[in-house]
Amino acid sequence: MARWQPHASERLVAAALDLFEERGYENTTVIDIAERAGLTKSTFFRHFPDKREVLFGGDTLAGRLADGIADAPAAAGPLEAVAHALEALGRETFTAERREFSARRGAVIAANPELREREALKGLGLTAAMAEALERRGVPDPASRVAAQLGALVMTLAYERWSDPAGHDDFGEAVRQALAEVKAAG
Amino acid sequence: MARWQPHASERLVAAALDLFEERGYENTTVIDIAERAGLTKSTFFRHFPDKREVLFGGDTLAGRLADGIADAPAAAGPLEAVAHALEALGRETFTAERREFSARRGAVIAANPELREREALKGLGLTAAMAEALERRGVPDPASRVAAQLGALVMTLAYERWSDPAGHDDFGEAVRQALAEVKAAG
Structure with a gap:
């Protein structure tokens, strides 16, 4: 075979x-x-x-977020660097073709406690990867952790809205809207 | 028996x-x-x-945080209400007598992946409990989630420093210092 x-x-x-x-x-x-x-x-x-x-497709998402943060313009602040990485995800990973799959995947995860736990731990891993990538840009702790936590929340909000059939069909646009809301609330 | x-x-x-x-x-x-x-x-x-x-002593910590947020002065903003709850923990739970135990507990957890996973999920549960308590005060989503995430980071920083023998011996003081740092970075 x-x-x-x-x-x-x-x-x-x-x-x-x-x-x-x-x-x-x-x-x-x-x-x-x-x-x-x-x-x-x-x-x-x-x-x-x-x-x-x-x-849960391996650790590619953490690597892509870290790369996106490293690629952000030198003048970008910590949260802007995270937003830069999230917008890149919208072009490469969370594309329009992927949206229906993500909605179906989310419904399956929501229905199972073991999968919800795995998803939650994956989110913590992504937050830690973002904090480390910010530290490699010279952002000190705890500013790195603050921006990573807020960035994780922007990602969660954008993902919720993008994967909702009634929501945004463009992930990058959902990121920019969520970023504005998180900044206003912070 | x-x-x-x-x-x-x-x-x-x-x-x-x-x-x-x-x-x-x-x-x-x-x-x-x-x-x-x-x-x-x-x-x-x-x-x-x-x-x-x-x-991991049950869900008493989530309940105490929720009570502390409910008890905060009406004029307190979302992050201030969380800080109010964290300072109450310093008087009732994370007391000076508890500090050595917490340091030993932290070392045992750090050495074991299964316990680290349990601790991480407990942290997410506390963050969700804080967001829900803020929503019951009338804080809308996502401002509730922003304050809960930042509050969780304040709690993590304060706990790290308080349970370190070289750190603060007063949890409430560690909370106030971490809050100032997180606000400055946000």
């Missing part, structure tokens, strides 16, 4: 999301997901450590 | 902390903890659902 399968990761994620919606996260096995994707269990485990991780 | 034991909860926490320090969290069982405290396994399970919860 060929070990390499084109788009295996994407097929597994799509199959998992379908099955979680159809029969619930608890009632879906790794074998079910692999079968639905037309792949084997061992292919699944080459891409994900377990069933829970299928919807 | 008597079902009620005086100070059973405190004795179990003290025994658990001793054992976690001596032999590590992974190498300590519920039976070990109960034996060290001079109690039975069933007494342990009347106080805590499992080994991990011994260091």
Whole structure:
């Protein structure tokens, strides 16, 4: 059997999301997901450590946020550097094509305590990655942690609104609106 | 056998902390903890659902924070109301007598990924409880979430400094200093 399968990761994620919606996260096995994707269990485990991780796609988001903060103009303040990184996510990751998937993913996570916990811990990891990236720009602690916390809140608000079918279809625009609200409230 | 034991909860926490320090969290069982405290396994399970919860003492902290926010003067802004609640914690919970215990507890948690995860999720629960308490004061979302996030950061900074033997011995003073820093950085 060929070990390499084109788009295996994407097929597994799509199959998992379908099955979680159809029969619930608890009632879906790794074998079910692999079968639905037309792949084997061992292919699944080459891409994900377990069933829970299928919807959390590795650490690429933390890396992209850190890169976006490093790429911000030198004159940008800490929160502006985070906003720069979030707007880049809107062009590269949270694109219009991704919006329906994100809404479906969010509904599956909201329905399961284990997935909600995983999502919460992922959010803390992203906040820590943003604080570290700000420190590498010379922002001292605790200003780095303040900007990372506020940036995480901007990201949460923008993501909630963008992934809501009734909300913004442009993630970058949702970021700019949430940033203005957070600044006004801070 | 008597079902009620005086100070059973405190004795179990003290025994658990001793054992976690001596032999590590992974190498300590519920039976070990109960034996060290001079109690039975069933007494342990009347106080805590499992080994991990011994260091996390229920939801009393969330309730105290919510009460403290409700008790803040009507004229206090959202972040001031959170600071009011944190200063009350310094008088009732994070007292001078508790400081050494908190430092030891922090070292045990820092050494174990499972406990670090539990601590992180507890922090998110406290942040959510503060946001809800602010909303009950009439603070709209997202201003409630901004103040709760900043308040959580003030609490983290104050706790880090207060539980450090080289830091502040007064939690309320550590809160006021952290609040000034977070405001200056926000």
